[in-house]
Amino acid sequence: MTDREIITINNKTIINKTFFLRASLFMLFLCAALRLEIGSDYLLYQSIYNSSYEKYLSMGWVYTFESEFFRFLGLSFQYFIAFNSFIFMLGIYILLKKFSNYKYISLLAFLGSYAYFSSFNGFRQYSSISLVIISLILFYDKNKKITAILIFLISLGIHKSSIMFLPLYLFYIIKIRHKNYIIILFICLFSFFLIPDSLKDLLFVKILNLDSFFLDKYSDTESITGLGRSVFNKIFFLFYWLATFIYVIYKYKEKKKLDWIDYIYLVFFIINGFLPFSNIVKRMSYLYEIFSLVIFSRLLTQKFSITTKNVFKIIIFSVFLVRLISTLMNNGDGVVPYKNIFYH
Known part of the structure; x- marks a missing residue:
């Protein structure tokens, strides 16, 4: 069952599944920690780090303290990058270890969804997001609410965008039934494909005046008008939607709570x-794309026939593999060609 299909031969375990996860994430951690001048944030943050400008740029009290501590120890920016890469990978490890029964599928989705490579271009926000994930797990799954709140505050001290995820803690009191969940899914699908983006832009900026609410996070960014989503973006929205819809339907049939x-x-x-x-929408989506690693695993744990389950595996594997190859062949948003401290 689940990960046994790649870590066993003739029902004999050849590799511990926890070791498999740790080893895989450790290799990804090394690639991130040892990268040299890779990612849009690298040179900018290296300059800020070397100039000790974090406090003047109001980059967050935790991030500023972290930078000052590393400089106090006489460590270069490369060690600072490695530490933040470790924070990000720690959140991924805790999430997948706890909630993914198909870790190899989740790991491929981690690469194919581009969450891993995006962390090269926004390492400060992804460090913050990782702490939000850990905080949510402690809040909901471990019932350690005080610790969870403290970790969330630390995430805010690294990147202020974490405030966008504060409403997620309201699900402690807000419950959604299966039928209502499915209705909301269809409304979102209708809005995504049929309501013009220009109309959404008008509602967002002119009517609700949320442009001023998000300040430079939105107003300094090219708006939807004349930009539009790519075909790949729309396809992946539909792909995520279908996986979630099928998963919720089967959970409803089996009378399992959401x-x-x-x-x-x-x-x-x-x-x-x-x-x-x-x-701002792209930044808000970073966290949810990471949680998609769990959704695909949960889909595969439903009581499908062996044939159906294998078809789902092939589809998921193929989609994320093709997206990964396609993205990397098109420069990978600045992470290709890869350079590290040993080879550049």
């Missing part, structure tokens, strides 16, 4: 379905 992760992922469809495509 949990906080299911609720959180619904927010992804609401954000992308109703808000105009912009930098």
